[in-house]
Amino acid sequence: MPDKLNIIILAAGKGTRMKSTTLKVLHPLAESTIIEHVLQTAKSLSPEKIIMVFGHQGEQLQKHLYNEELIWVEQKNPNGTGHAVQMALPFIDTDAKVLVLVGDAPLIDKTDLLNLLQHPQAVLTAIMDKPFGYGRIIKNQQGLVEAIIEEKDASDEQRQVDEINSGIIMVQANDLKQWLQKINTNNAQGELYLTDILALAHTDGKSLNAVNVADCRSIQGINDRMQLAECESIKQQQLRKELMLQGVYMPVPNTVQIRGNINCGQDITIDTGVIIEGENTLADGVSIGAYSVIKNCTLGVGTRIAPHSMLEDVVTQGDCDIGPFARLRPGTKIAAKAKVGNFVETKKTTIGHNSKASHLTYLGDCEIGDDCNIGAGTITCNYDGVNKFKTVIENEVFVGSDSQLIAPVTIGKGATIGAGSTITKDVEADKLTLSRAKQRTIASWHKPVKK
Numbered sequence: 001m002p003d004k005l006n007i008i009i010l011a012a013g014k015g016t017r018m019k020s021t022t023l024k025v026l027h028p029l030a031e032s033t034i035i036e037h038v039l040q041t042a043k044s045l046s047p048e049k050i051i052m053v054f055g056h057q058g059e060q061l062q063k064h065l066y067n068e069e070l071i072w073v074e075q076k077n078p079n080g081t082g083h084a085v086q087m088a089l090p091f092i093d094t095d096a097k098v099l100v101l102v103g104d105a106p107l108i109d110k111t112d113l114l115n116l117l118q119h120p121q122a123v124l125t126a127i128m129d130k131p132f133g134y135g136r137i138i139k140n141q142q143g144l145v146e147a148i149i150e151e152k153d154a155s156d157e158q159r160q161v162d163e164i165n166s167g168i169i170m171v172q173a174n175d176l177k178q179w180l181q182k183i184n185t186n187n188a189q190g191e192l193y194l195t196d197i198l199a200l201a202h203t204d205g206k207s208l209n210a211v212n213v214a215d216c217r218s219i220q221g222i223n224d225r226m227q228l229a230e231c232e233s234i235k236q237q238q239l240r241k242e243l244m245l246q247g248v249y250m251p252v253p254n255t256v257q258i259r260g261n262i263n264c265g266q267d268i269t270i271d272t273g274v275i276i277e278g279e280n281t282l283a284d285g286v287s288i289g290a291y292s293v294i295k296n297c298t299l300g301v302g303t304r305i306a307p308h309s310m311l312e313d314v315v316t317q318g319d320c321d322i323g324p325f326a327r328l329r330p331g332t333k334i335a336a337k338a339k340v341g342n343f344v345e346t347k348k349t350t351i352g353h354n355s356k357a358s359h360l361t362y363l364g365d366c367e368i369g370d371d372c373n374i375g376a377g378t379i380t381c382n383y384d385g386v387n388k389f390k391t392v393i394e395n396e397v398f399v400g401s402d403s404q405l406i407a408p409v410t411i412g413k414g415a416t417i418g419a420g421s422t423i424t425k426d427v428e429a430d431k432l433t434l435s436r437a438k439q440r441t442i443a444s445w446h447k448p449v450k451k
């Protein structure tokens with residue numbers, strides 16, 4: 001039977017260097033937050049339990065993770081990583097392997113953790129060109145780990161060591177309990193260091209194995225916004241690589257930001273500067289033009305989105321054209337062969353097969369049939385200041401430019417509305433309806449002259 005696994009996640013630090021009212025681990029990273037990345041990886045190891053050590057602004061963290069199955073442990077007056085783990089001790093199973101993760105290192109790799117768990121007790125380490133700031137792994141001549149020495153406590157010679165502590169440690173629960181009773185605050189920071197258990201383990205003949213990570217970028221911790229941006233950039237590279245391996249083409253990959261999931265077909269193109277958020281499905285042949293934002297969309301086969309368009313909660317059903325500069329808001333549904341052009345805004349609107357709204361239009365709470373043409377400047381007046389009303393435009397309707405359709409209103413099949421009309425009543429099918437004043441020429445009029 002595999003060992004029982006308990007995971008402790010340390011997240012009680014203040015995160016002062018972020019200079020933010022938001023708790024450090026709640027800052028966004030790709031599709032979620034720093035702490036959620038750590039938690040997802042922790043959960044993927046199927047542990048018996050996960051203990052979250054919180055402190056400063058803990059209520060923010062609890063609110064954010066309210067539907068996660070966690071054991072919450074408060075660390076009042078945080079006094080170091082050793083102190084944080086001491087707080088969690090009463091909740092760990094005595095016969096478990098305990099894995100300690102740090103809440104501010106979100107890129108940690110599952111494979112590295114699985115390697116770590118192969119050992120009876122081990123610390124995850126990395127070889128760094130610039131080990132400054134990290135605890136150094138001190139080994140004896142036989143290669144056994146004798147201790148971890150923090151940067152601030154290290155001698156010049158110890159600072160030369162380039163193997164560093166990732167902050168991630170795995171030991172047996174019973175040993176952890178014993179060793180944590182013996183640590184003290186006799187160090188440069190006056191804190192209880194978790195890392196002091198390595199020397200105690202060595203003395204007990206149970207030296208931890210130093211397990212190297214495959215890629216040292218995966219242990220990057222986040223203490224300030226520059227490190228947050230570095231982690232974001234590493235994460236984005238990984239996400240883009242996955243998509244490209246699935247066949248998505250990005251001519252300028254470094255500029256594309258993925259902040260959600262994409263369920264992808266084949267031959268998809270995502271151009272420069274596109275941002276993708278939430279849950280999305282992109283069918284075969286979808287192309288997304290430069291600087292567009294796509295959020296929670298299902299785009300049908302061959303959908304073409306021209307640059308600078310913004311789509312949220314949109315469904316397209318086939319090869320339609322959207323943009324450039326289109327804003328499609330939640331509840332927009334577009335059939336094949338339809339066109340929504342520049343400076344068109346839609347909300348809760350269905351546009352039928354081969355229907356077109358090519359320029360400068362607002363369509364809200366609107367149902368448009370097939371083969372319609374909505375002229376430039378058409379506005380559905382869906383709001384009376386209190387309530388919203390619906391506009392229904394049946395098949396084959398032609399709405400002349402600069403018309404206002406005051407909802408609730410229905411435009412019958414095949415109707416034509418003369419340009420510049422304000423439509424307040426239902427419109428008869430197959431007829432021309434208009435509501436504008438007749439054109440006149442005033443013969444007695446003269447241009448004004450300057451006085």
Ligand code: UD1
Pocket residue numbers: 010011012013014053075078079080081082083084102103104133134135136148150164165166167192193194195221
């Ligand atoms: C720690 C390690 C160091 C390692 C580095 C890797 C110790 C003493 N040092 O240093 O060897 O190279 O991580 O990034 O462990 N935390 C609490 N309560 C506390 C203090 C910290 O929950 O009282 C949490 C923080 O929120 C953070 C994690 O523990 O998630 C690490 O703390 P941090 O202060 O960042 O430790 P480092 O100085 O980076």
Ligand code: MG
Pocket residue numbers: 104221222223
């Ligand atoms: Mg740190």
